[in-house]
Each structure stands twice: as C-alpha cells, then as structure tokens.
Amino acid sequence: MFLRNAWYVAAWSGEVTDTPLARTLLGEPVVLFRAGDGAPVALEDRCCHRQLPLSMGRVVDGGIQCGYHGLRFDAQGRCTGVPGQSAVPPGAAVRAYRLAERWGWVWIWMGDPARADESSIPDWWFMDHPGWKVVPGNGGRPIHTRSNYELITDNLLDLSHVGYVHPDTIGSDNVVNFPVRTERKADRVVMTRLMPDVEPPPFHRMAGGFEGNVDRWMIVEAALPALIDVDVGSAEVGGGALEGDRLQGIAYHALNAPTPETATTTHFFYAHARFFRTDSAEMDEVYRRDFYRIFMEDVAIVEAQQASLDRNPAAEWIDINVDAPGLAMRALLRERIAAEAAASAEAGAAIRNPRPKEIRMSAVVLLVELKMEEGRRGDFVARAQRHRELVLANEPACRRFDIVVPDGTDDVVRLYEVYDDQAAVDRHMQTDYMAAYRADTGSMVADRRIVTAVLANE
Numbered sequence: 512m513f514l515r516n517a518w519y520v521a522a523w524s525g526e527v528t529d530t531p532l533a534r535t536l537l538g539e540p541v542v543l544f545r546a547g548d549g550a551p552v553a554l555e556d557r558c559c560h561r562q563l564p565l566s567m568g569r570v571v572d573g574g575i576q577c578g579y580h581g582l583r584f585d586a587q588g589r590c591t592g593v594p595g596q597s598a599v600p601p602g603a604a605v606r607a608y609r610l611a612e613r614w615g616w617v618w619i620w621m622g623d624p625a626r627a628d629e630s631s632i633p634d635w636w637f638m639d640h641p642g643w644k645v646v647p648g649n650g651g652r653p654i655h656t657r658s659n660y661e662l663i664t665d666n667l668l669d670l671s672h673v674g675y676v677h678p679d680t681i682g683s684d685n686v687v688n689f690p691v692r693t694e695r696k697a698d699r700v701v702m703t704r705l706m707p708d709v710e711p712p713p714f715h716r717m718a719g720g721f722e723g724n725v726d727r728w729m730i731v732e733a734a735l736p737a738l739i740d741v742d743v744g745s746a747e748v749g750g751g752a753l754e755g756d757r758l759q760g761i762a763y764h765a766l767n768a769p770t771p772e773t774a775t776t777t778h779f780f781y782a783h784a785r786f787f788r789t790d791s792a793e794m795d796e797v798y799r800r801d802f803y804r805i806f807m808e809d810v811a812i813v814e815a816q817q818a819s820l821d822r823n824p825a826a827e828w829i830d831i832n833v834d835a836p837g838l839a840m841r842a843l844l845r846e847r848i849a850a851e852a853a854a855s856a857e858a859g860a861a862i863r864n865p866r867p868k869e870i871r872m873s874a875v876v877l878l879v880e881l882k883m884e885e886g887r888r889g890d891f892v893a894r895a896q897r898h899r900e901l902v903l904a905n906e907p908a909c910r911r912f913d914i915v916v917p918d919g920t921d922d923v924v925r926l927y928e929v930y931d932d933q934a935a936v937d938r939h940m941q942t943d944y945m946a947a948y949r950a951d952t953g954s955m956v957a958d959r960r961i962v963t964a965v966l967a968n969e
C-alpha cells in the first residue's frame with residue numbers, strides 16, 4: 512500500500528510535451544501531456560468509452576483525443592465532445608490528478624485533491640539557484656528500477672555502503688568508523704555523519720585537488736514519502752564545514768525521488784546540484800557519466816535485493832547499527848500509511864445519520880453495492896463522503912444518503928440513498944458534481960451493482 516496524500520515526482524519537466532506520455536504511478540496508469548497554456552496535465556490513462564489507454568491518442572486543443580473513437584477530454588478529465596453526436600453522455604469523464612511543477616520536475620498528488628498542499632514539496636532551492644550547477648540524472652529521464660522504492664530510500668539513508676559498493680569513486684572504508692546521528696521529525700528523518708580529518712575518497716581528492724586530509728560530511732534528509740536530499744562533501748580540515756559552513760570545498764547535493772511504479776518497480780528520478788567548479792564542463796561530464804555509473808551500482812544492489820525478496824518474502828531481516836535512519840523512515844512511512852487508511856475507514860463507518868423528514872410513503876430507494884479495486888476503499892469513502900455532503904446541501908429531494916463500510920470485507924462499500932421521486936434522481940444524475948464524483952472515483956471501482964426500488968403510495 513502506498514501513501515496517497517503526498518507528492519511524488521511524475522516526470523522531468525522536459526518529458527512532458529504535447530505528445531502523451533504513459534507512466535504507471537503507484538500502480539495506476541496515468542497519461543501526462545501539456546495543455547494549450549503549457550501547463551502539465553495528468554489524467555487517468557483509460558478512456559471511459561471502451562477503456563483504450565488515452566496515451567494512445569493525441570493532444571488536441573489543450574486536451575486529449577482518444578485514439579479509438581475520438582472522444583475528447585479536457586485538462587480536468589471531462590469529456591468535451593463525442594464525434595457524430597451533439598450530446599456528451601452523463602458521467603463521461605476520467606480522473607484528473609493535481610500537479611505542480613518545481614525544481615525541474617512535474618510532481619503529482621494521487622490522493623485527495625482537496626488536501627494537495629504545494630508547500631509540502633521539499634524546498635530544494637539549489638535546484639534553480641544561479642550559484643549552483645544542476646546536472647539531471649540519466650539525461651533527464653528516470654532510471655526504471657526493478658525494486659521496491661523503499662530499498663532505494665534505505666540505500667540513501669545508509670551511506671556506510673559507499674566503501675563496499677563504490678570503492679573507486681566516492682567510497683572509503685573509514686566511513687563506517689564514524690557513527691551516525693538519526694533525528695526523526697514530523698515528516699522526515701535526518702541522518703548525519705561527520706568525519707573530521709579523514710582521507711578524502713578518490714572523487715573528492717580529484718575534484719577538490721586536496722593533498723592531505725579533509726573534513727568530510729554526509730547529511731541525508733529523507734522526507735515523506737521518499738524524497739531524499741543527500742548533502743555530501745569535503746573541505747579543508749578545521750575550516751568550519753562540520754560546524755555548518757558547507758558552502759566550501761567540494762559541496763554537492765544528490766536529490767533523489769524514487770517514485771513507485773508498482774510494489775516491486777520504481778521510476779528513480781535523481782539530479783545533482785553542486786556548489787564547486789560550477790562552470791566546468793569537465794565536472795558536468797563527471798556527474799553525467801561517472802555518477803550515472805555510481806547510481807547504476809546502487810540499482811544493481813537494490814534489484815538483486817528485490818529478486819532475493821521475491822524468492823523468499825518471509826526471510827527474517829537482522830538489523831545492525833547503520834540501519835537506524837532507514838528503519839526510522841520505514842516506521843514513519845508505515846505510521847502515515849496506516850493513519851491514512853484508518854482515517855478513510857473511520858470517515859466511512861461514521862456516516863450513517865438519516866436526514867430527518869416527515870414520513871412519506873412514496874420514494875425511490877437506490878441501493879448501490881460497490882466492489883473496490885484493491886486498496887482503494889479508503890480513497891473512495893473519502894470521496895463519497897464529500898459527494899454526500901454536496902448532495903445533502905443541494906438536493907432537498909434527497910431524504911437519506913448513508914455510506915456503509917461493512918465489516919469482514921476490505922473492498923465493499925454500500926450506498927443507501929432515498930429520493931422523493933424518480934425526477935429527483937434524474938436531476939441528481941445530471942449535476943456537475945455527480946460528473947466530477949464519477950470521474951474521480953471511476954478508477955477505484957471494480958464492480959458496481961445497483962438495485963432501485965420504487966415505493967409508491969397505496
């Protein structure tokens with residue numbers, strides 16, 4: 512299960528153009544493109560007509576046209592036109608996701624759109640500061656990795672591995688002699704390892720021209736869900752770097768955003784921002800070529816771990832001291848995912864209060880039983896709850912709207928709705944908020960059964 516109310520990197524800005532880009536994120540197929548005004552758009556990659564991926568269509572007039580029968584959808588996912596007919600069928604829409612564009616990346620929010628808060632995107636200001644030089648990882652495309660994304664977070668929060676995995680470049684075996692400090696904050700974990708007066712690793716010696724020892728630092732800040740800033744470098748011994756003045760010597764950040772594609776595959780986005788030799792093409796090339804190789808050394812490790820986990824998922828993990836930051840981050844993420852699931856389930860279970868009305872003997876009763884796609888019940892219930900509030904606020908003819916989350920299943924939700932008459936039901940079906948609700952929840956529902964009962968006066 513993934514944390515849904517969080518920002519993930521969906522693409523490099525340069526990847527999103529007027530040609531549709533198909534990318535599966537958190538297990539959901541998404542199509543990304545730029546609308547007429549240049550703003551990025553992300554929609555569910557599934558036409559609501561006959562389910563062709565919309566990414567097989569083309570971008571037209573700021574929206575996308577399905578490549579099968581030509582239905583058009585706007586940036587909000589609403590169907591705006593059906594070839595050969597004047598009316599768009601009610602409910603014709605697909606889910607649209609909230610996006611933000613920052614630090615050269617397009618960020619996506621796959622949970623409740625009302626909770627998307629751009630201020631929770633990490634402040635990686637050095638990514639567009641003129642004093643820093645940024646080299647996009649892998650030429651501005653994610654590395655597709657056959658591993659769970661948390662293995663990458665573990666890897667970056669435990670840099671004791673550099674001596675073993677990257678001995679020729681950034682590794683040195685003295686790293687493990689310095690203990691790590693682990694700080695757990697509300698939404699992040701910070702690992703600090705300060706190494707005073709040590710021999711620099713080969714890359715730092717080469718890049719900084721150091722002749723003797725250095726003060727070396729590794730400060731890794733991992734923010735939820737998996738946004739990892741690795742602040743590393745070396746400077747002259749005693750020059751204040753270890754006290755916080757790190758804009759000296761060889762100072763660089765590796766920014767990492769492993770976005771889950773599925774539970775066992777990841778789109779691994781990364782970039783380097785450096786504060787030294789910023790106009791050196793030679794250094795740019797080192798980051799482009801040598802650091803790509805270093806990242807691929809890590810990718811080989813996490814993919815081999817995943818293969819081993821796939822063979823034996825129940826194998827016990829023995830922990831050692833250097834695991835402390837990674838374990839803290841895993842615990843933080845688990846807690847947040849559990850809280851998200853509990854909040855959605857609770858919200859659903861609590862909504863059962865009828866609207867008081869005078870007793871009338873005629874009514875139309877809708878009983879809707881929905882079977883959810885795996886892991887989507889919480890999202891659906893949160894959405895249905897907002898929909899219910901709109902219905903009760905706008906439709907006096909709705910006498911009752913209960914959302915029932917039955918015990919003993921993890922994928923069934925029942926809706927129990929009572930309206931004055933069929934005309935009220937028809938009116939309800941034509942509202943904009945009904946279309947938006949359908950668009951938002953379409954991908955969550957695997958199966959739907961509707962029983963309509965008409966209770967008439969004697």
Ligand code: FES
Pocket residue numbers: 558559560561562563577578579580581582
């Ligand atoms: S499947 Fe998309 S228009 Fe028919």
Ligand SMILES: [Fe+2]
Pocket residue numbers: 666672673676677805809
């Ligand atoms: Fe590494």
